[in-house]
Amino acid sequence: MKKIILPLCxxxxxxxxxxxxAGPEEDRLAxxxxxxxxxxxxxxxxFANGLYAFDTIxxxxxxxxxxxxxxxxxIEDGQALFETPFANGxxxxxxxxxGGIGVKQNYPxxxxxxxxxxxxxxxxxxxxxxxxxxxxxxxxxxxxxxxxYMAYTSRGHEMAVKVPADKPGAVAAYAAGKQFYYTRRGQxxxxxxxxxxxxxxxxxxxxxLSTTLGQATHWPVYRSKWGEIGTLQKRFAECxxxxxxxxxxAQSVEYxxxxxxxxxxxNGLELNxxxxxx
Amino acid sequence: MGKPIKIRAKIKGDxxxxxxxxxxxxxxxxxxxxxxxxxxxxxxxxxxxxxxNGEVVMTAYxxxxxxxxxYVSFSIKGAVAGxxxxxxxxxxxxxSSEKEVVLK
Numbered sequence: 001m002k003k004i005i006l007p008l009c010x011x012x013x014x015x016x017x018x019x020x021x022a023g024p025e026e027d028r029l030a031x032x033x034x035x036x037x038x039x040x041x042x043x044x045x046x047f048a049n050g051l052y053a054f055d056t057i058x059x060x061x062x063x064x065x066x067x068x069x070x071x072x073x074x075i076e077d078g079q080a081l082f083e084t085p086f087a088n089g090x091x092x093x094x095x096x097x098x099g100g101i102g103v104k105q106n107y108p109x110x111x112x113x114x115x116x117x118x119x120x121x122x123x124x125x126x127x128x129x130x131x132x133x134x135x136x137x138x139x140x141x142x143x144x145x146x147x148x149y150m151a152y153t154s155r156g157h158e159m160a161v162k163v164p165a166d167k168p169g170a171v172a173a174y175a176a177g178k179q180f181y182y183t184r185r186g187q188x189x190x191x192x193x194x195x196x197x198x199x200x201x202x203x204x205x206x207x208x209l210s211t212t213l214g215q216a217t218h219w220p221v222y223r224s225k226w227g228e229i230g231t232l233q234k235r236f237a238e239c240x241x242x243x244x245x246x247x248x249x250a251q252s253v254e255y256x257x258x259x260x261x262x263x264x265x266x267n268g269l270e271l272n273x274x275x276x277x278x
Numbered sequence: 279m280g281k282p283i284k285i286r287a288k289i290k291g292d293x294x295x296x297x298x299x300x301x302x303x304x305x306x307x308x309x310x311x312x313x314x315x316x317x318x319x320x321x322x323x324x325x326x327x328x329x330x331n332g333e334v335v336m337t338a339y340x341x342x343x344x345x346x347x348x349y350v351s352f353s354i355k356g357a358v359a360g361x362x363x364x365x366x367x368x369x370x371x372x373x374s375s376e377k378e379v380v381l382k
Contacts, residue, residue, distance in 0.1 A: 068286060068297045073347060227346050 024163045024174055024264045031213045031265055039201060039211075047214030048269045050277065054201050055208040062276065071148060071222035071274040074229040078149030081142055086131040092146070095127035104154035105271055108260045109162060110170035117173050117256040121147055121231055138250035139234035140226070147220045148229050151273030158270055159217060161263045177261030180254055181212070186245030207278065216263040218275030229274060232259060280375035283365055287379045294357035294381055296328070298365055299349050306342040321371055323348065329364040330354055340367075357381055 022030075035047060042053050052059040082100065085091045093099035107120040118126075124146055125135040136143035163174045181192045193212070195204065200211040219232040226234075236255045237247035248254050281301040288295050300323070307320025320342065328336040335354055354363065359381050366376040 068284075068299055068349065070299075070347065070349065072284070072299065073301050 023165060023171075024261075027178065028265050028267055034197070035200070035211050035213050045269060047211050048217040048266070048272050050210035050214065050218065050275075051208040053211070053214075058208070058278070065276055069222070070224070070276055071220075071229055074145045074148040074220075074222060074274065075152045078145035078147070078152075081146050082149050086128070086133050088131050090131050092124070092127055095123070095130065100150060101153045102157055104151050104273070105157040105160045107161070108256065108263055110164070110167060110173055110260070112167055112169055115169050116253065117177075117260045119233075119251065119256055119259050120150060121233065122251050122256065124150075138231060139237070140228055140230050144220045144229045144231050144234075147231060148274040151220060151271065154271050155273065156270050158268055159263060159266045161260070161267055163260070163264055173257045173260055174264060176254070177257035177259070180258045181261060186240065186243035188243040188245075190243040192239070212262070212265055214266055214269055216259065216266045217269050217271050218273045220274050222274065222276045224276070224278050232262075280367065280369065280373045283367070283375055283377035285363075285365055285377050285379050287363055287381055289357065289359060289381055290353075293353045293355045294361070294363065295351070295353050296363055296365070296379075297349070297351045298377070299347065300326075300367055300375070301347050302367070302369065304344055304346045304348065308342070321369065323367045323369045326350065326365070326367045328352065328354070329366075330357055331362055332364075 032044065035042075036044070039054060046053040049059075049062075052062050082092050093101075096103055104120055107123065108117045110116075111118045121138055121143055124143055125138075128135055136146075163170050165171065184191045184194070195209045196212045196215070200209050202209055216232065219235075220229050221232075221235070222229045223235075231250065233250035233255050236258060237250060240247040284299040284301075286297045302323055303321050304323065305318050305321040307317055307322075309318050310316070311318050322342055323340045323344065326336075326338040326340060327334060336352060338350070340348070357363065361381045362378055363381060364376060364378045366374060368374045
């Protein structure tokens with residue numbers, strides 16, 4: 001593995017010097033330092049807006065759209081779904097702390113009993129199955145709408161994902177997610193870092209590439225390309241397809257570990273979902 | 279009766295800026311259903327009418343090419359506080375939806 005990672009690390013500079021010894025917090029601080037140096041005029045919280053942090057034309061269009069955002073319908077539909085009780089009389093509020101309101105900043109977390117990363121969307125389906133309901137699809141549709149509503153209630157909360165140093169499972173899951181981010185894949189042989197770390201701010205066809213910092217704060221997203229609201233897990237599959245790699249299943253172990261890593265990196269930034277992108 | 283139109287109206291100087299989001303499938307009739315190998319039946323807004331105090335000020339002819347849940351924004355010159363703006367769409371299935379807003 002070191003043979004694959006090392007060249008990327010040398011190009012990426014700061015980020016991988018002490019991979020074996022550095023923990024999540026060191027990674028996060030290195031990211032903050034790297035992007036602050038690269039984009040000195042961008043305030044830290046602005047990275048949560050992705051390409052709009054440095055693409056002025058796209059930003060103007062986005063600001064105007066935010067006046068009457070396309071995800072508004074998804075939030076309303078999501079709220080209706082969230083508040084509708086299950087057949088057994090219980091509801092989503094019974095599965096989450098604080099009734100599921102304003103909790104997204106705590107996800108994903110590592111469930112030590114189950115030995116896996118639990119994302120908000122996985123938790124939503126766990127809740128359904130625990131109450132005798134059929135699970136929903138993970139990329140679009142009803143689950144994305146419920147996620148949109150829960151994200152909306154969590155706006156302004158600072159991302160607060162935990163990777164407890166004394167839980168080897170959590171540490172390993174975070175490390176696996178990080179390794180995925182830096183691993184080249186697909187016929188185009190790109191790693192996530194190739195675009196979002198090395199080439200952040202540069203143009204990829206008509207879009208500018210967003211930074212790793214702030215990537216996880218604004219999900220789920222109404223992507224104009226999709227014409228509907230979609231989850232971060234869907235975007236992972238799409239990004240993998242775009243480098244001509246076989247996309248993995250939404251909420252697969254790899255993608256959940258990846259979301260765990262990405263979310264931790266955005267710790268301290270305010271959640272601003274659901275978002276809209278092109 | 280179609281899904282309700284979401285409308286926002288703001289007076290800006292000597293005109294009123296109207297923004298509206300219209301939940302609608304906007305099915306073009308060309309998209310294929312992989313399960314049946316038949317196209318999803320066409321279902322789209324054919325025209326949009328805006329009225330100021332009951333008088334038509336804009337008629338827009340839409341069709342298959344407009345995307346799902348269309349957003350429309352336009353300005354009405356000479357609209358003042360207290361005026362009523364009505365926005366209505368009609369679709370190819372004979373369905374319609376109408377929303378009224380009183381300008382402040």
